[in-house]
Amino acid sequence: MRTDALLLDRDLKLVLGSRDIDAPVPGEVLVRVAWAGVCGSDLHVLASGAWVAYWPATLGHEVAGVVEKCPGGEIPLGVTVVVDSRLPCGECPGCSRAPSLCHNMTWLGESRPGGFARFLVVPVTSVVACPDGTEAAIAVLAEPLSVAMHAVSRLAARPPGPALVLGYGPVGALVHLELVRRWPGLAVFVSEPNTERAELALALGAQVVAGPALATGDIAAGTGDGVPAGREFALVVDAAGYPQSLVAASRAVANGGTVLVVALSGQAVPVVPSELVERAISIVGCIGFDDELPQAVGLLASAPDRYRPLVTEAVLLEEAPRRLAEMGRRPSVGKVVVRPWRD
Amino acid sequence: MAGLTEYLEARVRGVPAYRPGRPSPGPTAGKLSSNEAPLGPAPEVLAALASPWLSVNRYPEQAAAVEAMAAGAGTTPEHVVLTNGSDELCYLVANLLLGPGRVAVLGDPCYQIDATASLLSGAELRRVPLREDGCHDLRAMARACAGASVVWLPSPHNPTGAACRPDEIDELLEAVPDDCLVVLDEAYRAFADPDMQPDVGRLLARHPNLLVQRTLSKDWALAGLRVGYGIAAPELIEVLARSRPPFSVNAVALAAFQAAAGNEAWRSMSVGRVRHERRLLQSALASGGVAYYPSQANFVTARLEASFLGPALAATGTVVRAGEDLGLPGWVRISIGWAPQMAVLRGVLASGQRQPGNEPGRETVTTTKGA
Ligand SMILES: Cc1ncc(COP(=O)(O)O)c(C=O)c1O
Ligand SMILES: [Zn+2]
Numbered sequence: 283m284r285t286d287a288l289l290l291d292r293d294l295k296l297v298l299g300s301r302d303i304d305a306p307v308p309g310e311v312l313v314r315v316a317w318a319g320v321c322g323s324d325l326h327v328l329a330s331g332a333w334v335a336y337w338p339a340t341l342g343h344e345v346a347g348v349v350e351k352c353p354g355g356e357i358p359l360g361v362t363v364v365v366d367s368r369l370p371c372g373e374c375p376g377c378s379r380a381p382s383l384c385h386n387m388t389w390l391g392e393s394r395p396g397g398f399a400r401f402l403v404v405p406v407t408s409v410v411a412c413p414d415g416t417e418a419a420i421a422v423l424a425e426p427l428s429v430a431m432h433a434v435s436r437l438a439a440r441p442p443g444p445a446l447v448l449g450y451g452p453v454g455a456l457v458h459l460e461l462v463r464r465w466p467g468l469a470v471f472v473s474e475p476n477t478e479r480a481e482l483a484l485a486l487g488a489q490v491v492a493g494p495a496l497a498t499g500d501i502a503a504g505t506g507d508g509v510p511a512g513r514e515f516a517l518v519v520d521a522a523g524y525p526q527s528l529v530a531a532s533r534a535v536a537n538g539g540t541v542l543v544v545a546l547s548g549q550a551v552p553v554v555p556s557e558l559v560e561r562a563i564s565i566v567g568c569i570g571f572d573d574e575l576p577q578a579v580g581l582l583a584s585a586p587d588r589y590r591p592l593v594t595e596a597v598l599l600e601e602a603p604r605r606l607a608e609m610g611r612r613p614s615v616g617k618v619v620v621r622p623w624r625d
Numbered sequence: 626m627a628g629l630t631e632y633l634e635a636r637v638r639g640v641p642a643y644r645p646g647r648p649s650p651g652p653t654a655g656k657l658s659s660n661e662a663p664l665g666p667a668p669e670v671l672a673a674l675a676s677p678w679l680s681v682n683r684y685p686e687q688a689a690a691v692e693a694m695a696a697g698a699g700t701t702p703e704h705v706v707l708t709n710g711s712d713e714l715c716y717l718v719a720n721l722l723l724g725p726g727r728v729a730v731l732g733d734p735c736y737q738i739d740a741t742a743s744l745l746s747g748a749e750l751r752r753v754p755l756r757e758d759g760c761h762d763l764r765a766m767a768r769a770c771a772g773a774s775v776v777w778l779p780s781p782h783n784p785t786g787a788a789c790r791p792d793e794i795d796e797l798l799e800a801v802p803d804d805c806l807v808v809l810d811e812a813y814r815a816f817a818d819p820d821m822q823p824d825v826g827r828l829l830a831r832h833p834n835l836l837v838q839r840t841l842s843k844d845w846a847l848a849g850l851r852v853g854y855g856i857a858a859p860e861l862i863e864v865l866a867r868s869r870p871p872f873s874v875n876a877v878a879l880a881a882f883q884a885a886a887g888n889e890a891w892r893s894m895s896v897g898r899v900r901h902e903r904r905l906l907q908s909a910l911a912s913g914g915v916a917y918y919p920s921q922a923n924f925v926t927a928r929l930e931a932s933f934l935g936p937a938l939a940a941t942g943t944v945v946r947a948g949e950d951l952g953l954p955g956w957v958r959i960s961i962g963w964a965p966q967m968a969v970l971r972g973v974l975a976s977g978q979r980q981p982g983n984e985p986g987r988e989t990v991t992t993t994k995g996a
Pocket of ligand 1: 810
């Protein structure tokens with residue numbers, strides 16, 4: 283069968299088109315995509331062609347849709363589902379411990395056609411059914427919310443002091459909401475130079491630290507950046523990923539505190555071992571998620587309005603190539619979702 | 626008993642029943658029929674509503690809320706009267722200033738509550754047709770004010786979304802006789818361009834016959850709790866306050882307002898999103914050749930047949946308001962909703978245009994400043 287789809291070819295031009303997909307066999311489902319979220323990794327692929335194993339590619343790994351065909355009968359037709367985007371190999375030593383630790387991990391869209399398409403075929407084990415009445419445009423946040431939940435799970439306990447989140451894109455925002463959901467009353471500061479993102483942070487209850495401090499790494503100095511002098515951050519989340527953001531994060535963290543790195547940055551940064559030792563700083567990484575997806579679906583379904591402000595833009599299939607192409611220059615405030623089909 | 630029935634029938638003769646916007650058949654995000662706030666109120670509001678400090682066994686304490694409201698509006702409490710939704714203010718004004726033998730001036734089409742409150746009082750309505758661009762014809766309204774007691778002036782207007790230019794409002798206030806009250810209803814003020822928001826402090830200082838009407842139903846997202854207020858000279862406020870039921874705004878609504886007022890970023894963010902989506906909708910309408918009133922409010926009214934649009938929208942769980950309800954047959958009023966909802970709506974508009982025979986008629990798009 284054919285499906286409307288966004289196609290990315292080797293020349294890195296994104297065009298509107300259609301592609302063949304195999305009909306689902308027992309053990310698979312055909313999902314009619316309602317919304318597909320745009321992730322930072324999609325933008326990275328659009329700009330670089332990295333990680334793609336087939337051409338033309340159809341990206342999109344944050345997907346919510348409706349089950350249209352299910353030959354094995356495992357899921358009733360018409361049910362709203364979110365798609366699990368991970369394709370761990372299942373055979374490596376990493377996989378034997380947790381899917382997120384796979385040595386050969388690929389993702390939907392990169393190794394097989396993804397969600398920027400009207401239809402998608404995936405194993406039935408790769409979808410999570412949403413409770414009745416769940417809005418697909420909210421459920422589409424399940425995958426990035428799982429990532430945020432998994433990141434926060436890397437912390438052993440409630441941070442004993444305030445937290446600082448560097449960068450308030452969709453991941454920074456979801457980590458913020460997850461921190462205060464898990465530990466109500468935790469003071470969260472946010473450093474974000476984009477004024478609309480900073481406004482979103484404020485609106486969602488964070489305290490905003492002025493942007494310039496970020497660039498100089500002087501966040502903890504309390505010099506006119508809105509943070510009281512002597513403020514010590516028990517946790518600093520690097521959700522910004524600009525060159526040297528990890529350095530800024532390590533400077534801002536209190537002795538004994540944790541730097542949680544969630545943003546992908548390929549830039550090497552200096553590490554001074556004696557600083558880690560003398561200040562007893564932990565630097566913690568995280569990737570993807572393990573078993574968080576069903577719980578994320580549950581949270582989104584039960585409190586849609588809590589997450590609604592995070593979806594800030596929605597584009598139609600025909601609007602998508604233009605908007606996605608310019609997102610590097612004109613970043614979105616929150617999550618951009620694509621409705622990848624035409625009426 | 627027949628006498629009572631006849632009397633009551635005569636009292637409401639000509640008063641149209643209010644028809645609320647229909648709910649969406651699917652998730653509430655699809656309801657684009659009542660000009661409500663798509664993101665809802667700030668999280669603090671929900672926390673306040675669940676707070677153990679909210680004592681419903683006590684009569685509401687209004688002073689703090691009035692003070693906060695006054696401060697937010699750049700004035701002091703003696704200039705402010707609190708009302709149960711801003712609609713209550715319409716009834717208070719009609720009660721005090723209208724009645725048999727008195728005249729109310731209003732645009733045509735008008736905001737329905739203004740007409741209803743006036744008609745119920747027994748006053749005569751003098752309707753002044755809107756201009757082509759959906760704005761009030763303020764010169765014609767000024768002329769119609771001779772011998773009138775009240776001018777109802779929503780700006781931005783409902784059902785068109787068009788706003789009066791501040792200099793035109795100035796001119797109107799200069800022209801209206803001192804004994805005629807001008808009710809400037811700013812329900813949608815927050816959604817207007819900054820240069821379309823009149824300096825009401827200055828206007829109030831000059832014109833004791835001006836009453837500014839505000840609501841927390843729109844940008845503050847508290848429509849279900851019913852809070853509004855009026856701003857005017859202390860003498861007028863005192864009379865309005867004396868005539869109102871003393872506790873018409875309940876304790877829950879007051880607590881919600883105070884919580885909402887603590888999160889200005891939420892309001893500003895919500896307004897910014899509405900303005901952004903309004904731009905997208907208007908440019909989709911323009912490129913489809915659909916006529917619309919360039920809007921300064923949280924809705925756009927477009928020349929589309931509800932019978933054409935309705936079924937296609939209903940299939941997506943979206944409901945808009947038919948113009949027939951609003952004195953604009955042949956038009957629909959589309960409240961601005963959450964981004965995904967608005968994309969769905971643009972998709973329906975685009976697919977309607979792709980289907981042969983369904984072109985909504987190539988028309989010149991109304992354009993004015995701020996389109
Ligand atoms: C012009 C105008 N004034 C006032 C209101 C109502 O406000 P409230 O909810 O405060 O009664 C509306 C609501 O639609 C309106 O359109
Ligand atoms: Zn593996």
